[in-house]
Amino acid sequence: MKNHLSIEVDLDSLTYETHIIGNLAFVIDFHDYFSGQNWSDFVAVVLNWWIDNCRALLFAPLQETYSFQFMDGPIQIAAKKVTATDVELTFVEDGHPKTSMGTVSLEALKHALIQASHQLINAVDRNGWQNEEIEQLRHAVKTLQTY
Template sequence: MCHQISIEIDLDSLTYSGQIIGEINFVIDTYDYFPGVGWSDFVAVLLKWWIDSCRALLFAPVASIYSFVFMDGPFSMSAQKITLSELELSFMEDGQMKTEIGIVSIEELKASLIKATRQFINAVDRLGWENEEVDILRHAIKSLEAY
């Protein structure tokens, strides 16, 4: 059975002082937040890294493993491609498995990443913030959407 996965950014938590920081989490089955509710990190940087990992997974052979890392702290999500369309996820802390999540659809991860990134970019635009990482993110999301 596949689990649902989404990426949630609390747009009201965003702050800007050269870098854009805000609350960002992976959410499994609408209730399991990782790293945890209230986790704050460098949103544009993380989204860019996660887009790179997702794009790589789309073309990687089965059994390939990619990480979706957080900048602040020892947390990451490990994603192993188990079929052409599915990933097995684990939440990691200090390189050790913290929680085995189970199977998710690569397409659902991709769609959630696109949605969260678009919402973030729109919020930054509304706020009038300019940032090099956001400019890089604009190009990265287009490359993910193309696949």
């Protein structure tokens, strides 16, 4: 059975000086937050990295693993392609697997990234913030949507 996946950006937590910082998490089955419900990070930078890795996973051979890293701290989500359409997610800390997060479809991962990115971009636009990271994210989302 596949797990439900969302990627949540807490829009109320966003701050902007040079970079956009806010709470960001992988959420499995609506209640398990990885890295944690209040994990703060460089949201646009991290989403760009994750979109790049999602695109790579779409074309990767079976058993290939890509890391969905966070900028702050030695943590990441390892995504191993187990079928043509599914990945197994594992929460990794200090290079060691900590928690199996379950199996999700690549389509669900792609959709979660697109949705989280659009939410962030819309919030940034409402606030009138501009930087290179957001422009890169705009382009990355458009590219991911074509696959």
